[in-house]
Amino acid sequence: MIITIDGPAASGKGTLARRLAQALGYAHLDTGALYRAVGLSMLRAGHDLDDAAQAEQIAGALDLSLLEAPALREQKTGQAASAVARYPGVRTALLQLQRGFAATPPGAVLDGRDTGSVVCPNADVKLYVDAAVTERARRRAAELQAAGKDVSQADVEAELAARDAQDKAREEAPLVVPDGAVQLDTTRLSIEDALEAALKVVSAKKISRQTGAD
Numbered sequence: 001m002i003i004t005i006d007g008p009a010a011s012g013k014g015t016l017a018r019r020l021a022q023a024l025g026y027a028h029l030d031t032g033a034l035y036r037a038v039g040l041s042m043l044r045a046g047h048d049l050d051d052a053a054q055a056e057q058i059a060g061a062l063d064l065s066l067l068e069a070p071a072l073r074e075q076k077t078g079q080a081a082s083a084v085a086r087y088p089g090v091r092t093a094l095l096q097l098q099r100g101f102a103a104t105p106p107g108a109v110l111d112g113r114d115t116g117s118v119v120c121p122n123a124d125v126k127l128y129v130d131a132a133v134t135e136r137a138r139r140r141a142a143e144l145q146a147a148g149k150d151v152s153q154a155d156v157e158a159e160l161a162a163r164d165a166q167d168k169a170r171e172e173a174p175l176v177v178p179d180g181a182v183q184l185d186t187t188r189l190s191i192e193d194a195l196e197a198a199l200k201v202v203s204a205k206k207i208s209r210q211t212g213a214d
Contacts, residue, residue, distance in 0.1 A: 001026070001107035003202065004116035006178060007129035008164050009078065010136035012186040012194060016129060017111035019195045024202065027104040031112030031119065032081065034094050036073075037066040039080025049083040056089030062097075075144070075151070075159065082163050085113075088172045095119065113167055116178030125205050126181035127198060133160055135187045 003020065007013040014030055021028035041058045042049055049055075071077055084090050098119045102108050110119065116126035131139075137157035144151045167175040177183060182201050186194050 001125070001202075001206075002102050002120050002123040003107065003109045003125040003127070004120050004123040004178070004181075005109065005111040005127045005129055005198075006113055006116050006175070006181070007111075008113075008136070008167065008175060009160055010140040011129045011131045012139070012189075012191065013111045013127075013129040015191055016127075016186075016194050016198060017109045019191060020198050020202070021109040023195065023199060024107060024109070026107035026109050027101065029098065029101045029108065029110045031094075031098055031110055031115055033067050033072060034062065034097070035081040035085045035090070036077050037062055037064070037069075038084045038090060038094075039082075040066055040069060040071055040077045042084060043076065043080050049080055052087040052089065055084040055087050056093060059084075059090040059093035062094070073147075075149075075156075078163070079159070082166050085167075086170045086172060091118075091172055113175045114173040116181055117176055118173045121178070124209075125202050126178045127201065128177045128181040128183045129194070130183070130185055131187040133157055133164070136160055 003026070005013045005017045017030070018028055038055060038059045041063065042055055047054045066072065098110065102110055102120050112119070116123055116128070134157060137153050137160055140160065141151055141153040141156045144156070184194060184197055189197070
């Protein structure tokens with residue numbers, strides 16, 4: 001079974017995806033981490049983020065060890081990821097890797113911004129997770145502050161709003177609610193509540209498949 005979870009930054013999709021994969025015994029891939037790894041590589045090498053050719057080259061030979069780098073979660077890395085994700089060549093280079101992962105038995109959970117719309121448009125279950133930008137900023141600021149970063153919630157909210165606009169406006173694989181996706185607003189939900197809701201969606205899908213109701 002292939003499960004996709006899409007949504008904007010700090011909506012809770014990543015935490016939900018990890019918890020859902022763990023509960024089901026499925027593999028998990030944070031597809032956004034791949035773009036962050038490309039962005040981080042660009043930053044470390046001193047490349048201009050407007051250099052599409054260089055970003056495409058890095059994506060085609062991506063060092064997957066970067067997925068474990070602490071710097072992957074820094075704000076500047078997230079901004080770089082959003083920048084390089086604009087390039088069709090980068091997305092093409094990473095697409096095969098993502099689709100191959102999705103075929104991992106007995107199932108896989110992929111989260112990102114285009115997993116249900118582009119990477120796996122025929123996924124068995126699609127979720128779109130969102131939350132009010134103020135709540136998303138509160139979560140992200142708390143996370144960064146806990147890591148010792150000196151950030152304000154207001155600055156984080158402004159950054160998230162700008163990133164949302166960029167992700168939704170890009171020509172290549174913009175952030176959208178995928179066809180057939182179940183929308184889940186986590187503004188007032190705990191992770192346990194969100195997980196329960198997601199498991200109900202997956203359970204209903206499994207039952208419909210068993211009964212031939214699809």
